[in-house]
Amino acid sequence: MSETLVAQDVVERVLGEAMSRGGEFAEVFVEDRMTTSAMLDQRRVEELSSGRDRGAGIRVVVGETTGFAHTADLSEQGLVSAARAAAAVAREGGGGVREIALGSLREYPSKAVIAPDSVDKAKKIELLRYADDMARSQGSSITQVQVALGDSMRHFLVANSEGVFATDHQVRTRFNISCVATGDAGMQTGYRPVAGTRGFELLTMEAIEEAARGAAHQAITKLDARPAPSGDLPVVLAGGSGGILFHEACGHGLEADAILKNASVYAGKVGQQVASPLVTLVDDGTVTGEWGYLAIDDEGQPGARNVLIENGVLTDYMWDHLRARKSSRASSGNGRRQSYQYLPMVRMTNTYLLEGDADADEIVAQTPRGVYVAQLGGGQVNTATGDFVFGMTAAFLIEDGKITAPLRDCNLIGNGPEILQRVDAVASDFSMTPGTCGKDGQSVPVGTGQATMRLTGVTIGGTAA
Amino acid sequence: MSELMAHAERILDGARGDEQIEVYLSQGVDTEIQAYQGEVENLSSASSSGIGVRVLRDGAGGARVGTAWAGSLDESAIIDALKQARDNAHFATEDEFVAFAQPDGVAGVQLELCDASVLSTPMDEKIAMALQLERMVRQGDPRIRQVDAANYSDFVAEAAIVSSKGIRASYERSGAFVSVEAIATDGQTDQTGWGLSAGRAPHELDLEVAARDALSRATRMLGAVKPASMKGTAVFDPRSTATLLSIIGGALSGEAVVYGRSFFANRIGEDVASPLFTLLDDPTDPRHFAASVYDGEGLACRRNVLIRDGRLEGFVYDTVSARRAGTVSTGSAVRGGIAGSPSAGCRALQLAAGEFDQAEIFRRVGNGIFVESLTGVHSGVNPISGDFSVGITGLMIRDGELAEPVREITVASTLQRMLLDVLYVGNDVEWLPGSAAGQSLAISGVAVSGS
Numbered sequence: 001m002s003e004t005l006v007a008q009d010v011v012e013r014v015l016g017e018a019m020s021r022g023g024e025f026a027e028v029f030v031e032d033r034m035t036t037s038a039m040l041d042q043r044r045v046e047e048l049s050s051g052r053d054r055g056a057g058i059r060v061v062v063g064e065t066t067g068f069a070h071t072a073d074l075s076e077q078g079l080v081s082a083a084r085a086a087a088a089v090a091r092e093g094g095g096g097v098r099e100i101a102l103g104s105l106r107e108y109p110s111k112a113v114i115a116p117d118s119v120d121k122a123k124k125i126e127l128l129r130y131a132d133d134m135a136r137s138q139g140s141s142i143t144q145v146q147v148a149l150g151d152s153m154r155h156f157l158v159a160n161s162e163g164v165f166a167t168d169h170q171v172r173t174r175f176n177i178s179c180v181a182t183g184d185a186g187m188q189t190g191y192r193p194v195a196g197t198r199g200f201e202l203l204t205m206e207a208i209e210e211a212a213r214g215a216a217h218q219a220i221t222k223l224d225a226r227p228a229p230s231g232d233l234p235v236v237l238a239g240g241s242g243g244i245l246f247h248e249a250c251g252h253g254l255e256a257d258a259i260l261k262n263a264s265v266y267a268g269k270v271g272q273q274v275a276s277p278l279v280t281l282v283d284d285g286t287v288t289g290e291w292g293y294l295a296i297d298d299e300g301q302p303g304a305r306n307v308l309i310e311n312g313v314l315t316d317y318m319w320d321h322l323r324a325r326k327s328s329r330a331s332s333g334n335g336r337r338q339s340y341q342y343l344p345m346v347r348m349t350n351t352y353l354l355e356g357d358a359d360a361d362e363i364v365a366q367t368p369r370g371v372y373v374a375q376l377g378g379g380q381v382n383t384a385t386g387d388f389v390f391g392m393t394a395a396f397l398i399e400d401g402k403i404t405a406p407l408r409d410c411n412l413i414g415n416g417p418e419i420l421q422r423v424d425a426v427a428s429d430f431s432m433t434p435g436t437c438g439k440d441g442q443s444v445p446v447g448t449g450q451a452t453m454r455l456t457g458v459t460i461g462g463t464a465a
Numbered sequence: 466m467s468e469l470m471a472h473a474e475r476i477l478d479g480a481r482g483d484e485q486i487e488v489y490l491s492q493g494v495d496t497e498i499q500a501y502q503g504e505v506e507n508l509s510s511a512s513s514s515g516i517g518v519r520v521l522r523d524g525a526g527g528a529r530v531g532t533a534w535a536g537s538l539d540e541s542a543i544i545d546a547l548k549q550a551r552d553n554a555h556f557a558t559e560d561e562f563v564a565f566a567q568p569d570g571v572a573g574v575q576l577e578l579c580d581a582s583v584l585s586t587p588m589d590e591k592i593a594m595a596l597q598l599e600r601m602v603r604q605g606d607p608r609i610r611q612v613d614a615a616n617y618s619d620f621v622a623e624a625a626i627v628s629s630k631g632i633r634a635s636y637e638r639s640g641a642f643v644s645v646e647a648i649a650t651d652g653q654t655d656q657t658g659w660g661l662s663a664g665r666a667p668h669e670l671d672l673e674v675a676a677r678d679a680l681s682r683a684t685r686m687l688g689a690v691k692p693a694s695m696k697g698t699a700v701f702d703p704r705s706t707a708t709l710l711s712i713i714g715g716a717l718s719g720e721a722v723v724y725g726r727s728f729f730a731n732r733i734g735e736d737v738a739s740p741l742f743t744l745l746d747d748p749t750d751p752r753h754f755a756a757s758v759y760d761g762e763g764l765a766c767r768r769n770v771l772i773r774d775g776r777l778e779g780f781v782y783d784t785v786s787a788r789r790a791g792t793v794s795t796g797s798a799v800r801g802g803i804a805g806s807p808s809a810g811c812r813a814l815q816l817a818a819g820e821f822d823q824a825e826i827f828r829r830v831g832n833g834i835f836v837e838s839l840t841g842v843h844s845g846v847n848p849i850s851g852d853f854s855v856g857i858t859g860l861m862i863r864d865g866e867l868a869e870p871v872r873e874i875t876v877a878s879t880l881q882r883m884l885l886d887v888l889y890v891g892n893d894v895e896w897l898p899g900s901a902a903g904q905s906l907a908i909s910g911v912a913v914s915g916s
Contacts, residue, residue: 042724044560048553051804052545053536064501068509072537089508121556144725180726180849187725187849228854230877230914231694261501263613263648265655343507378844380856384613384648384657387873389856391844410854411845413875413914459691461845461854461875463912 112171112199116151138216183223190218195434228462234370240431243448249416275420285349291434299335352449356426360452386416493622515803526559566762580666626763634763649683658682698833707903714811719782738884743817761800814901819890
């Protein structure tokens with residue numbers, strides 16, 4: 001694992017080449033990623049797949065322009081020709097090849113205890129079967145189970161003309177289970193993910209069991225679901241269920257690329273009260289083992305804990321190298337990329353709302369009528385307007401302060417800045433959920449988290465009156 | 466024979482006696498340019514290549530398949546992928562329905578899908594298009610306060626699929642796109658709108674169309690309000706309809722059907738939609754951007770009628786789902802690049818054109834809501850249960866004309882209900898990138914959640 005992807009002298013020469021046409025900044029990112037995935041569907045192991053992707057992405061910044069090229073050819077010749085292609089954006093510049101001298105390499109070893117490639121494939125299959133059995137044993141209405149397991153070992157090296165020279169080994173493991181329950185009124189689905197920036201040790205029997213039971217029960221419970229209401233209602237988000245709301249509703253709008261283009265509703269609002277005083281929002285790459293954890297980001301900047309909103313007041317945005325450089329400040333460790341084939345941009349890591357001191361049961365008891373959300377699915381936001389939607393995949397009606405009938409899947413819709421003002425209770429039962437964040441065609445693993453909390457009003461997109 | 470095909474055949478020669486191999490090779494080049502405030506923000510050019518390999522071994526209880534891929538065509542990467550795929554095959558469950566595609570004698574419809582001018586067009590011209598598009602939108606209306614990004618992108622790609630079963634397919638394709646997102650303001654709130662133009666080469670692109678679309682969508686949404694909840698008719702614009710069709714197409718996948726994961730399962734011959742609704746998947750129609758000579762297993766693509774006059778006629782199948790269903794492949798295997806295995810899916814959906822243009826549909830509908838964009842489609846539509854609930858923006862239709870803009874609302878129903886409630890299909894077909902073309906579509910009885 002600790003083999004060097006590309007020798008230091010080669011990296012130095014490639015950077016020199018990249019800067020030779022008058023570049024102001026150049027970066028070489030070399031990546032070698034091995035992934036495996038396995039899927040059990042209808043009790044059959046349908047697919048075991050292994051993949052490997054190696055290559056380098058090189059960017060050169062000249063004025064307002066970034067030139068970028070990538071190659072799968074990691075020979076010096078291959079890298080130099082990619083460097084020339086990236087440098088071609090600098091039209092008149094010159095001065096010949098620049099001398100770049102890097103210091104010693106900063107190394108970040110993986111914290112994984114059991115490396116995925118050391119685990120017998122048969123052992124992984126056994127785990128899938130165990131999950132399948134466990135889910136099916138929850139009730140005869142469970143008619144279908146799909147279980148997937150995947151892991152990736154991502155080794156990368158990043159060096160730039162400002163002296164960054166670092167290498168990281170990121171190991172990630174994920175497991176997810178989907179169940180279909182069939183009843184008189186049709187089929188319903190249940191889903192649970194387990195994922196972390198960890199090795200195979202993540203997948204304990206207990207974790208698998210809990211996920212399998214949870215997914216099965218979610219599907220079975222929804223067999224009795226009634227259509228969700230339509231219109232504005234108070235919403236209680238269960239702990240760990242709704243972090244995505246804050247990821248979508250305000251996280252994306254706090255990314256410095258949107259801010260610098262004045263394409264976010266939060267631009268120019270640092271120091272202003274943008275949320276209820278109960279809201280303290282943090283993006284934190286340092287939470288070891290979480291799905292969005294990173295020792296260093298994809299630009300070599302150490303992951304950091306950044307407070308974005310404190311007691312409702314906007315304190316800072318999230319920054320990558322390019323955006324920070326334009327604003328003469330430091331990156332916040334939020335420069336990420338899907339792979340060497342993409343340019344890095346500002347991305348979240350683990351984004352969560354700090355817990356409060358209310359009691360989760362009390363919050364429900366003090367809600368005469370509303371919707372209790374036990375799990376949210378995906379979401380989407382327009383950062384320029386703040387309008388967002390997200391799906392409820394497990395929700396219940398709250399009647400007279402009690403959680404009652406399960407509801408059919410539907411979307412919630414709202415506006416980020418408005419919803420932030422409507423947080424009127426936050427409990428102390430904090431937990432996190434893994435997810436995949438998509439932005440401009442790139443996907444990265446992220447974590448989201450919150451404790452049980454209430455929003456005074458959200459539009460529920462159901463069909464019932 | 467192409468070089469890539471020759472390469473694939475050499476890899477195939479390495480198959481052992483007790484196994485079948487399928488090799489999928491691809492390579493391509495692409496360009497991406499983003500313009501921002503009169504300057505080039507990003508300029509990216511890249512070439513990539515890769516291999517996806519599947520190894521199949523027959524056993525007493527059926528076949529097992531193992532898969533591996535690599536983002537390179539290096540000798541060592543290929544050898545390693547083959548070794549991993551062989552190893553992975555040991556762990557699959559034997560399955561009597563698992564097989565590679567067998568050549569079925571259907572000849573591919575020859576289509577011209579690659580325009581070499583993508584490669585010969587100078588980079589400066591491509592850059593100029595991105596810059597011009599950005600300028601057209603920025604200067605197109607005083608209410609535009611920002612152009613988030615104006616993009617130009619293109620690609621030329623080549624692929625070959627060969628197998629021990631005798632599959633020999635190779636094809637080339639190209640594409641060029643421009644897109645732009647505008648932010649308009651009325652001093653109080655902002656609205657966004659995006660426009661695009663797509664073709665197989667830069668000379669097919671229409672900057673005017675992309676700019677006009679972005680401008681009109683952003684500016685006419687200014688002052689949008691949240692309307693009261695109601696039940697009524699929604700008219701989906703061509704882009705939104707294309708999104709709807711691709712969701713419906715997912716439920717028409719033979720794979721979803723044989724696994725009981727589709728609300729269309731066991732309903733062949735039933736009237737599942739309004740008689741106005743005829744849906745086909747036709748990758749042999751070159752007007753589709755996703756048109757293709759071969760499917761993801763190397764069989765010829767063909768025209769498949771899925772719903773005719775409201776009656777469910779068929780599904781799309783790849784080899785394995787067809788065998789499970791006791792039928793034959795419809796040439797509808799899709800695969801997500803080198804890392805993806807083939808599965809059954811629609812790639813070029815098209816709704817038979819109706820009688821009326823959009824304005825006439827508005828007149829006939831009288832009062833309702835015009836849907837210009839859908840959000841939360843992935844989280845809000847369940848292709849198994851058919852539950853449908855998505856966020857929309859658009860304009861009210863009053864007395865047959867477009868009226869005030871509306872936002873922060875959802876439209877909900879079930880896909881089953883919506884298909885039966887189709888009132889009008891437009892004659893305004895738009896060929897869009899993605900797996901479906903679109904046209905105006907009016908659906909009654911949807912629940913609109915507002916305030």
